[in-house]
Structures are given as C-alpha cells and as structure tokens.
Amino acid sequence: MSYTRVLRCRKCGQEYPIKPMNLCELCLSPLEVTYDYQAMRGAVSREKFASGPISMWRYKDLLPVEDDVIDIGTGYTPLTKATNLGKELGLEQLYIKNDGVNPTYSFKDRPVSTGVTKAREFGFKAVACASTGNLAASVAAHAAKARMKAYVFVPSNTEPGKLVGAAIYGPTLVVVKGSYDDVNRLCSTLAQRYKWGFININLRPYYAEGSKTLAYEVVEQLGWRAPDCVVYPVGSGLSFTRIWKGLGELAMLGLTGPVNTHMYLVQAAGASPIVNAFQSGSQHVNPVIPNTVATSIAMGNPADGYYALKIARESEGGACAVTDEELIAGMKLLAQTEGIFAEATGGAVIASLKKLAAAGTIKKDQVTVAYITGAGPRSQEVVSDIVKPFVVEPNLESFEKVLGNEITK
Numbered sequence: 001m002s003y004t005r006v007l008r009c010r011k012c013g014q015e016y017p018i019k020p021m022n023l024c025e026l027c028l029s030p031l032e033v034t035y036d037y038q039a040m041r042g043a044v045s046r047e048k049f050a051s052g053p054i055s056m057w058r059y060k061d062l063l064p065v066e067d068d069v070i071d072i073g074t075g076y077t078p079l080t081k082a083t084n085l086g087k088e089l090g091l092e093q094l095y096i097k098n099d100g101v102n103p104t105y106s107f108k109d110r111p112v113s114t115g116v117t118k119a120r121e122f123g124f125k126a127v128a129c130a131s132t133g134n135l136a137a138s139v140a141a142h143a144a145k146a147r148m149k150a151y152v153f154v155p156s157n158t159e160p161g162k163l164v165g166a167a168i169y170g171p172t173l174v175v176v177k178g179s180y181d182d183v184n185r186l187c188s189t190l191a192q193r194y195k196w197g198f199i200n201i202n203l204r205p206y207y208a209e210g211s212k213t214l215a216y217e218v219v220e221q222l223g224w225r226a227p228d229c230v231v232y233p234v235g236s237g238l239s240f241t242r243i244w245k246g247l248g249e250l251a252m253l254g255l256t257g258p259v260n261t262h263m264y265l266v267q268a269a270g271a272s273p274i275v276n277a278f279q280s281g282s283q284h285v286n287p288v289i290p291n292t293v294a295t296s297i298a299m300g301n302p303a304d305g306y307y308a309l310k311i312a313r314e315s316e317g318g319a320c321a322v323t324d325e326e327l328i329a330g331m332k333l334l335a336q337t338e339g340i341f342a343e344a345t346g347g348a349v350i351a352s353l354k355k356l357a358a359a360g361t362i363k364k365d366q367v368t369v370a371y372i373t374g375a376g377p378r379s380q381e382v383v384s385d386i387v388k389p390f391v392v393e394p395n396l397e398s399f400e401k402v403l404g405n406e407i408t409k
Contacts, residue, residue, distance in 0.1 A: 296344070
C-alpha cells in the first residue's frame with residue numbers, strides 16, 4: 001500500500017488530490033507529495049528495510065507508488081570511504097556516494113523509476129522529458145522496460161556520448177536548438193497539448209520523491225546516522241531539496257536521531273545563479289545564461305533554486321561555485337586518488353570540496369558525504385588532454401629507451 005495523502009503547495013499550503021500536476025492553481029508554486037506519517041511509522045523499521053531488495057525499492061513504503069514498480073536495478077550504490085582523497089584534502093571522515101554506477105550511469109534512475117511507475121499508474125501511454133542528457137537516457141531506458149513510448153528532448157550542446165546513451169533505448173530523440181531552459185519551455189508547451197506523462201513537468205512531484213533514496217541509503221550505510229556534511233551538485237535544485245526531506249523523514253519516523261546535517265550545494269561558475277544569491281545574501285535567484293562544460297547542471301533558471309537556497313542557509317551549510325578549469329582538475333583528482341571516473345558535475349563536487357576543506361568550513365573530523373551523480377565515460381572529451389601515451393617499438397630496447405625514468409625498478 002501507499003501512504004501518499006495529497007499534493008500540497010510548498011508556498012501557500014493549498015492541497016490537491018493525487019493526480020498529474022505540478023503547480024498550485026492559486027499561486028503557481030511547486031507542489032509536493034505529502035504522506036500519512038503516523039500510519040507509516042507503524043509500518044516501517046530498520047529491519048524491514050534490511051530485508052528488502054538490494055535497490056532503492058527497499059524503501060518503497062516511503063515513496064508515492066501503489067503498484068508494481070518499473071525497476072531496472074537502481075540504487076543501493078556504493079558509499080566508499082575516500083581514504084586517499086581524504087588525505088589529499090585533510091578530511092578524515094570523507095565518503096563518496098557513487099551514483100554513476102546506476103544502470104544508465106547517473107542518479108536520474110532513482111527519480112525516473114518513481115516517475116515512470118507513477119505514469120503507468122495514471123494510465124499514460126507515453127512518457128517524455130526535458131533533459132541535459134542523463135535524464136533522457138534514464139527515461140528512455142525505463143520506458144523501454146515498461147513498454148511505453150518515450151519522447152526525450154535535449155539541447156543542441158548535449159555531448160555525443162549522452163545522445164548515444166539515450167538513443168540506444170529507442171526513444172523519439174529530439175534535439176532542440178537552444179539551451180536547457182529553451183528545451184524546458186518547449187516541453188512545458190507540449191505538456192499542455194499532448195497527453196504524455198512529462199517526467200519533470202506534470203509528474204514532477206512524484207519524480208522528485210525518488211531522489212529521497214539518496215538520503216535513505218547513505219544513512220543506512222553509515223549505520224543509521226545522518227552525515228555531518230553533504231556536498232551535492234545542483235542544477236534545478238530539486239534533488240538537493242529531496243535529500244534534505246529524506247533526512248528529515250527518517251528522523252521524524254524515529255529511525256535516526258535529530259538531523260544536524262550541513263547541506264552544501266555546488267554549481268559551476270558558468271551557471272551559478274543559486275550560489276550568486278547565497279553569496280550576495282539575496283532571497284531571490286536571478287536567472288543567468290549558462291556557459292560551462294558541466295552540462296548536467298547547466299541550468300540558468302533553476303525551478304527549485306529558491307528552496308535549495310533556503311535549505312543551504314537553514315542547515316547552516318553553504319554554496320560554492322568552481323570554474324571549468326577547477327572542476328576538470330577535480331575530475332582528475334578523484335580518478336587518480338579513488339579510481340572513480342565522474343562526469344564534469346562530479347568534478348565540480350570535488351573541486352568545491354577542496355575549497356571548503358581548505359577554508360576550514362568542513363572540519364577534518366566531520367562525517368562528510370560527497371555525491372557523485374553521474375559517470376565520466378559519456379563526457380570523455382572534457383578530459384581528453386589526459387591522453388599522453390608513450391609510443392614504443394615492439395622490443396625491450398625501445399621500451400626502456402622511451403620510458404627511461406618512468407620505469408619502476
């Protein structure tokens with residue numbers, strides 16, 4: 001059974017029945033799913049989660065679905081003690097949550113699994129999305145599993161690897177001449193014309209809830225305690241807010257102690273409207289024109305920017321932006337210390353973590369979780385300069401002559 005109760009406006013509190021909609025009809029603010037936590041409290045336990053599937057769906061009771069789920073094996077990804085990277089940065093309790101190992105190589109499989117499941121419950125025959133690449137792949141994959149039609153829309157600067165990563169699942173792939181914000185506006189128009197389940201538009205409240213499992217898993221993997229610090233990359237800001245919600249739910253249900261987690265959001269300097277607002281002390285997130293190689297978070301007008309900004313402040317966390325040069329260095333540092341090849345967005349997380357540690361903002365003994373939300377192989381061109389091979393003839397003499405001092409004795 002589902003403990004879902006109603007949709008509620010995050011601003012004015014107006015309530016709506018469970019149906020495909022994402023904005024309040026009174027004030028046009030985002031809607032979110034609410035639950036009957038009293039009934040849920042009597043049904044969930046650490047032991048029940050532990051006996052569930054080794055996937056995000058061990059937490060089904062905390063998610064807004066009724067029926068059988070569309071599951072391609074998402075979640076319960078590694079939480080790794082980053083000993084080598086921690087020594088580099090002076091952090092003794094650093095962990096990496098590597099969501100790049102999900103089935104379509106990004107955390108998007110979590111919210112999409114929830115969103116497509118809900119789309120089928122609502123009776124949609126087709127699902128669609130606006131995407132910078134990772135979401136398109138995930139929607140296409142889950143639609144294939146569900147035997148549903150998929151339409152995925154991406155901006156014209158989407159990396160070739162991400163186009164292939166979506167196209168392989170057989171969706172209708174549409175490249176839009178413009179930025180992600182242009183794609184999103186087009187999809188909002190299409191959602192009013194066609195009876196499709198737009199994952200990040202009319203299904204957005206349900207889609208969003210899947211990202212809470214990023215919090216649930218980390219808490220369980222840490223022995224049922226919330227981390228002291230979270231460092232997370234932000235585009236729209238939605239998943240950042242769901243991690244915070246997930247942590248709060250576990251405390252509310254008595255599964256953890258009080259949450260004292262400091263939430264740090266990360267953006268690329270070329271698309272950092274939320275960081276700009278945080279640093280200026282503003283309550284408003286003013287749009288920018290994105291210009292960064294970290295395309296997964298290149299959103300100039302973040303839909304949940306206000307709420308992400310609010311959480312960063314209320315949690316006594318912060319906001320950090322890094323240049324493309326810094327985030328590329330972060331990609332290399334993570335790969336060369338922990339053996340994890342992250343996409344550019346992950347590089348932004350590591351580069352920001354480095355700044356926060358160097359400034360003493362994150363203390364060396366704080367349990368800190370840095371989230372890697374996507375894998376690097378689809379964005380190889382960003383770090384192609386790393387390829388500098390030694391070229392030798394097929395004999396020992398040539399090998400020793402060319403490599404010289406590089407040879408370990």
